Amino acid sequence: xxxxxxxxxxxxxxxxxxxxxxxxxxxxxxxxxxxxxxxxxxxxxxxxxxxxxxxxxxxxxxxxxxxxxxxxxxxxxxxxxxxxxxxxxxxxxxxxxxxxxxxxxxxxxxxxxxxxxxxxxxxxxxxxxxxxxxxxxxxxxxxxxxxxxxxxxxxxxxxxxxxxxxxxxxxxxxxxxxxxxxxxxxxxxxxxxxxxxxxxxxxxxxxxxxxxxxxxxxxxxxxxxxxxxxxxxxxxxxxxxxxxxxxxxxxxxxxxxxxxxxxxxxxxxxxxxxxxxxxxxxxxxxxxxxxxxxxxxxxxxxxxxxxxxxxxxxxxxxxxxxxxxxxxxxxxxxxxxxxxxxxxxxxxxxxxxxxxxxxxxxxxxxxxxxxxxxxxxxxxxxxxxxxxxxxxxxxxxxxxxxxxxxxxxxxxxxxxxxxxxxxxxxxxxxxxxxxxxxxxxxxxxxxxxxxxxxxxxxxxxxxxxxxxxxxxxxxxxxxxxxxxxxxxxxxx
Amino acid sequence: xxxxxxxxxxxxxxxxxxxxxxxxxxxxxxxxxxxxxxxxxxxxxxxxxxxxxxxxxxxxxxxxxxxxxxxxxxxxxxxxxxxxxxxxxxxxxxxxxxxxxxxxxxxxxxxxxxxxxxxxxxxxxxxxxxxxxxxxxxxxxxxxxxxxxxxxxxxxxxxxxxxxxxxxxxxxxxxxxxxxxxxxxxxxxxxxxxxxxxxxxxxxxxxxxxxxxxxxxxxxxxxxxxxxxxxxxxxxxxxxxxxxxxxxxxxxxxxxxxxxxxxxxxxxxxxxxxxxxxxxxxxxxxxxxxxxxxxxxxxxxxxxxxxxxxxxxxxxxxx
Numbered sequence: 001x002x003x004x005x006x007x008x009x010x011x012x013x014x015x016x017x018x019x020x021x022x023x024x025x026x027x028x029x030x031x032x033x034x035x036x037x038x039x040x041x042x043x044x045x046x047x048x049x050x051x052x053x054x055x056x057x058x059x060x061x062x063x064x065x066x067x068x069x070x071x072x073x074x075x076x077x078x079x080x081x082x083x084x085x086x087x088x089x090x091x092x093x094x095x096x097x098x099x100x101x102x103x104x105x106x107x108x109x110x111x112x113x114x115x116x117x118x119x120x121x122x123x124x125x126x127x128x129x130x131x132x133x134x135x136x137x138x139x140x141x142x143x144x145x146x147x148x149x150x151x152x153x154x155x156x157x158x159x160x161x162x163x164x165x166x167x168x169x170x171x172x173x174x175x176x177x178x179x180x181x182x183x184x185x186x187x188x189x190x191x192x193x194x195x196x197x198x199x200x201x202x203x204x205x206x207x208x209x210x211x212x213x214x215x216x217x218x219x220x221x222x223x224x225x226x227x228x229x230x231x232x233x234x235x236x237x238x239x240x241x242x243x244x245x246x247x248x249x250x251x252x253x254x255x256x257x258x259x260x261x262x263x264x265x266x267x268x269x270x271x272x273x274x275x276x277x278x279x280x281x282x283x284x285x286x287x288x289x290x291x292x293x294x295x296x297x298x299x300x301x302x303x304x305x306x307x308x309x310x311x312x313x314x315x316x317x318x319x320x321x322x323x324x325x326x327x328x329x330x331x332x333x334x335x336x337x338x339x340x341x342x343x344x345x346x347x348x349x350x351x352x353x354x355x356x357x358x359x360x361x362x363x364x365x366x367x368x369x370x371x372x373x374x375x376x377x378x379x380x381x382x383x384x385x386x387x388x389x390x391x392x393x394x395x396x397x398x399x400x401x402x403x404x405x406x407x408x409x410x411x412x413x414x415x416x417x418x419x420x421x422x423x424x425x426x427x428x429x430x431x432x433x434x435x436x437x438x439x440x441x442x443x444x445x446x447x448x449x450x451x452x453x454x455x456x457x458x459x460x461x462x463x464x465x466x467x468x469x470x471x472x473x474x475x476x477x478x479x480x481x482x483x484x485x486x487x488x489x490x491x492x
Numbered sequence: 493x494x495x496x497x498x499x500x501x502x503x504x505x506x507x508x509x510x511x512x513x514x515x516x517x518x519x520x521x522x523x524x525x526x527x528x529x530x531x532x533x534x535x536x537x538x539x540x541x542x543x544x545x546x547x548x549x550x551x552x553x554x555x556x557x558x559x560x561x562x563x564x565x566x567x568x569x570x571x572x573x574x575x576x577x578x579x580x581x582x583x584x585x586x587x588x589x590x591x592x593x594x595x596x597x598x599x600x601x602x603x604x605x606x607x608x609x610x611x612x613x614x615x616x617x618x619x620x621x622x623x624x625x626x627x628x629x630x631x632x633x634x635x636x637x638x639x640x641x642x643x644x645x646x647x648x649x650x651x652x653x654x655x656x657x658x659x660x661x662x663x664x665x666x667x668x669x670x671x672x673x674x675x676x677x678x679x680x681x682x683x684x685x686x687x688x689x690x691x692x693x694x695x696x697x698x699x700x701x702x703x704x705x706x707x708x709x710x711x712x713x714x715x716x717x718x719x720x721x722x723x724x725x726x727x728x729x730x731x732x733x734x735x736x737x738x739x740x741x742x743x744x745x746x747x748x749x750x751x752x753x754x755x756x757x758x759x760x761x762x763x764x765x766x767x768x769x770x771x772x773x774x775x776x777x778x779x780x781x782x783x784x785x786x787x788x789x790x791x792x793x794x795x796x797x798x799x800x801x802x803x804x805x806x807x808x809x810x811x
Contacts, residue, residue: 052648201617215662222635305790306529316778394511453637
């Protein structure tokens with residue numbers, strides 16, 4: 001006891017487990033506030049499905065945006081909506097108290113003991129809020145029966161209500177256990193405080209949570225791959241299909257054919273990109289050979305612009321140049337006086353892969369070259385002088401100094417593009433696709449979009465997406481392994 | 493190539509004829525490519541400021557033309573098409589949505605990146621390297637389009653303006669850029685403030701932020717361009733809210749609409765006859781809207797250029 005009194009930060013073994021359970025519960029309850037599916041305040045089907053507890057509490061518009069008639073005719077009273085929102089705010093206050101308690105439990109012994117009082121107040125406050133929701137619900141039902149419109153109101157206690165009852169219970173019990181097991185600070189000299197490491201962690205926690213919600217949580221969506229999911233429906237034991245969709249990819253002839261076609265397009269266009277990935281180096285090296293600095297800057301300025309416009313705008317430009325009333329045709333007609341020139345080049349499916357490569361090069365080469373131009377500027381000039389003294393001409397200098405100097409950067413770029421061979425993105429191919437070329441332009445990303453969002457085949461497209469993600473990660477680690485083996489340096 | 497090489501190596505001190513020819517060829521080559529890069533923008537521009545009849549008949553190829561009394565093309569410009577844009581359906585809302593998105597999204601992204609980028613340099617943080625990797629991995633891995641969409645649906649971020657702002661706040665690449673930059677700031681500056689008793693957030697606000705303005709400007713300007721060009725999230729998430737379409741999405745709709753002028757122009761008396769007359773065909777509307785969405789990029793472009801090398805060079809230094 002004497003020893004631990006000297007270190008007020010220390011958490012004893014008996015305290016540790018209840019503390020962690022309580023912290024996790026508080027974290028989950030805190031995040032659930034922003035999750036629409038567990039909104040305890042959605043007591044009517046008329047309340048926006050996308051409203052979380054948080055939105056229900058703060059935004060009256062979101063709560064009521066699809067019940068205009070109901071409110072106008074006073075089938076639900078305005079006061080009840082307000083009570084509902086207050087109830088939600090009360091619940092949130094309770095959750096906030098628990099979360100603050102969890103944060104404080106990272107502090108020293110005095111702060112811990114003080115902080116753990118918060119859930120003992122916060123969980124009951126949540127209970128009060130939940131009770132208020134129950135009351136509001138009862139009032140709404142009573143009023144709905146009175147005006148005889150109960151069937152129109154779609155009233156019902158939401159699943160989130162039960163979830164939050166559980167949260168409140170768990171938080172109270174775990175908070176109480178943690179509070180009771182937490183040791184008291186005996187030394188009156190010790191003030192509340194927290195170790196720097198936990199302070200820093202709490203500061204970055206919001207960013208980590210955002211990353212978790214938008215980058216890691218989608219992995220939870222992979223479960224759709226194992227269910228026969230219909231948009232708007234539920235998933236559960238009754239539509240669990242195991243690996244059916246994975247088999248379907250290979251057993252359904254139409255899907256298999258599509259998949260092979262799409263993979264061929266993807267690999268062909270990525271492959272062309274990789275084969276021509278030296279072009280930016282050539283661009284940079286040749287540009288550096290021009291002696292006029294002004295001209296270099298001029299070229300660099302104007303060849304980089306296309307990188308900063310969207311693919312939609314590139315398509316607009318393509319229309320202005322290549323469509324039937326575009327530049328090419330009007331040039332042929334009005335300048336060269338060639339009659340009947342009105343071909344819409346964008347509708348011609350020949351050489352689509354090559355055309356896409358050219359558009360990509362047009363848009364990207366100036367930008368990709370910048371990294372190499374900067375690389376050339378970073379090469380030690382003494383190397384060139386020494387080489388020239390030894391009698392090397394400019395081509396030898398390029399070959400023996402410039403290019404080897406750029407190789408490390410190029411290798412990283414090359415390995416990254418190999419790792420991303422299945423991900424060409426969908427924007428370019430989406431905007432350029434039309435009835436003529438859709439068979440040869442559809443890449444994997446676009447295919448997933450088309451079947452998933454376009455045709456609502458959520459499960460099937462998830463399967464394709466999962467396979468793509470796994471292959472992508474494998475390739476990335478493979479490329480990283482190669483890089484480590486060859487250059488002794490990792491690229492990620 | 494090999495022939496030139498021989499010539500060049502023969503007289504490597506003075507520049508040979510081969511050298512001159514090579515230089516000339518390079519200049520021609522680069523001039524040509526530069527022309528290919530800028531001509532489309534110029535062509536788009538002259539087609540929006542010329543007489544629409546002449547545009548329709550394909551007579552505007554190299555210089556903007558207006559009609560003279562006899563109906564022949566004479567050099568000149570008019571801006572009626574731009575004035576008439578206010579009658580194009582839904583364009584105004586898209587512009588407003590995109591501007592708000594660009595400003596809000598960029599500001600929040602920069603603040604988040606600056607904050608997180610500073611904190612991950614703190615060796616003292618609990619499990620620092622784990623959390624840093626946790627953030628960085630998201631650059632290389634994503635769960636796929638449809639799971640992402642289902643996640644956004646679950647979060648209530650479909651048909652919701654917040655979908656443009658919140659997910660974009662955490663940009664791992666920018667966090668790495670800021671982190672690398674802050675690590676290059678002499679630690680002594682920060683230490684002296686800490687000795688004076690400044691808290692972490694105070695050090696960040698008073699010392700780190702002012703010193704990292706160059707990198708923050710870099711990520712801000714790239715972020716702003718990215719937001720301005722955003723198309724995919726609007727396409728995926730705003731199915732039931734055409735009033736929340738971004739400008740690029742709106743333009744995509746225009747480019748793909750085969751409907752006639754009447755469908756794109758708002759109905760009703762307030763459409764001035766003259767304006768409607770001047771918008772003779774759909775192409776001109778498409779071109780003009782395209783120009784409107786290109787112009788802001790061209791305006792910030794000169795400022796951006798200063799940051800190119802900094803942004804890329806730092807990017808090449810991996811986290």
